[in-house]
Amino acid sequence: MISGLYEGQDGDSRLALRVDVDGPRPTGRISGDLFTVAGATTSYAGSFLVDAPAIDGTLIHGRGRFSFDTSVRDVSITINDRTGTASVAGRTYQVSFASPYFRSVLLEQDSVVGAVPFVSYRTGTLPGPSGSPARELTVGAAYAEAGIELRVSEPGVIPVDGSGSDLAWDDAELHHAMTRHFSAFGDAPAWRVWLLVAGKHVGGYRGIMFDYNDARQRQGAAVFHDAIQGTSPQSQRAQLRTYVHELGHAFNLLHSWQKNLARPPQPLGPDGGFGDLSWMNYVQNYRPGGEAGYWAAFPFQFTEPELVHLRHGFYRDVAMGANAFGTGAAEIDPFEQPVEDRSGLRLEVRANESFELGEPVVVELKLSYAGEPRTTHGHLHPDTEFTQVSITQPGGRTVLYRPMMRHCVDTSPEIRLDPGNPAMYRSAYIGHGRDGHYFQQPGDYHVRAQYIAADGSRIVSPACLVRVRFPVTRDDHQVAELMLGEEQGKLFSLLGSDSPELRSGNLALDEVISRYGGHPLAVYARLVKGLNAEREFKELTPGNELRIRPPDPKQGIEHLTHVARAATIDNITLNLVMRRLARAEARQGDLARANAVMDRMVATFEAKGVNAVVLGQIRRQAELTKAALGAEIS
Structure with a gap:
């Protein structure tokens, strides 16, 4: 058997050569990485792959694909007793067997x-x-x-x-x-x-x-x-x-x-x-x-x-730390409606009529049935990647929203959509992800989503218009700058963090609250600070100890009360905020105030005119939260 890793050098060029033509599950390929050696340093230069090389005795040769420009694309290797020569991109290397692993x-x-x-x-x-x-x-x-x-x-x-x-x-x-x-x-x-x-x-x-x-x-x-x-x-x-x-x-x-x-x-x-x-x-x-x-x-x-x-x-x-996950997957064609769709499912993306520059862009995803009741899975949020979101920006470029954190889900809860439960809803913050901010300039954006159902059907939504307005006042400009930093985007994705790596982002949100507390976007800064304060935070120290910062219910109540009172954020996030506010009140020992927050939540959504089925779910959720908090502090 000759397959495995070979290494060799020609002057300042080093070759890591992979021969894969025999042995366990051979793919019938040869490939390699080239590095440039300068003094005591080594730098990556490029890679090549020969997909279907010819084998003539000890000679293996074929046309290669290269990650760099070269006029010499023919690759030839001669191996005998695990040593030999390799001619790659116009250079010849004396190679020897280094490992059975590639x-x-x-x-x-x-x-x-x-x-x-x-x-x-x-x-x-x-x-x-x-x-x-x-x-x-x-x-x-x-x-x-x-x-x-x-x-x-x-x-x-x-x-x-x-x-x-x-x-x-x-x-x-x-x-x-x-x-x-x-x-x-x-x-x-x-x-x-x-x-x-x-x-x-x-x-x-x-x-x-x-x-x-x-x-x-x-x-x-x-x-x-x-x-x-x-x-x-x-x-x-x-x-x-x-x-x-x-x-x-x-x-x-x-x-x-x-x-x-x-x-x-x-x-x-x-x-x-x-x-x-x-x-x-x-x-x-x-x-x-x-x-x-x-x-x-x-x-x-x-x-x-x-x-x-x-x-x-x-x-x-x-290699870890090199090209990003799914390299280049951010640039795609907009999702297209299938030419035939018998899934019986309908997907919608909904958003506010317009957003201020710097305002976190949150969309609501709605999956409903049309015709006969349908059963599918409940993974509608794009963080699980059964749902993908494409964003066509004002200049015409379409990018894929890629969440900062993506979750592998090894269970798929069944959801039945029928007259008693006609639709499921998820709120998704898509303003920032692995590629940074997606809505960094004023203009019209078109957002589509694709949901992969339990049977593999790909359900595509109509396009949703997301309009980002131009700043009007000086305060609008200042707040937009404070909200659009990279660290701030990560904090919105994470719903807050104590990490020193995000310190400048937290300071920017503190400045929004302290200097521009009356601005409409200050509610989002309070949202992040309040949710982070209300929970405990685990810190893995450089010495590999796990240190736990306890919740700060007082600060959580201060910020989340402002958010709940304003009620300007999307309904699903507002629901989360009010339940977390109730938890903070209970942790302060005031179960009556916690229950009052849940009653106010029901009243808030009644006033918003949400449909009867959803309102019934919110009422049940409020009662379950009351019971859970009562049991927690008893």
């Missing part, structure tokens, strides 16, 4: 006290496909089968300093933990990734690859022990899949049904991608057969196109 990545895994990391699963323990041999699979072994070496550093255990009502992590806390931990790694691409094993996520998710919103993405992921724990074979099998899945995102692998959003776009597999037998698919959405069908057929491996990406993708498309 790439090697350092995995640093830390766990919070009480969260037990996954170790291994024996694949033959539960029924599976007959052609898949039983073997002991660790996370490292799963990647080794794909030709990727995971060098696992000594696991760390993070102690908890202080106490809190729970150890549920939210997106802001994960973002903060990542920025503190990865500051030591440096601002450069590298084959290394951090995995945090935490207790639980506030959204109940099993895992998340949360490093999506800076210049060096894909370096951090988390899995949540409370959602995946267990010693049964079923639990161990699910844990293995969650770990491999989230780390797959760090290698820049998209979900199976989203590969058409990559750059360049990749073809979708069977059933719009839901038929892929891959670590990157959702087991509950597999077709045919759902979760049972998936496990009955899954051979515990990546698909062929995913294997090609992991082994042979250009360096910057795979």
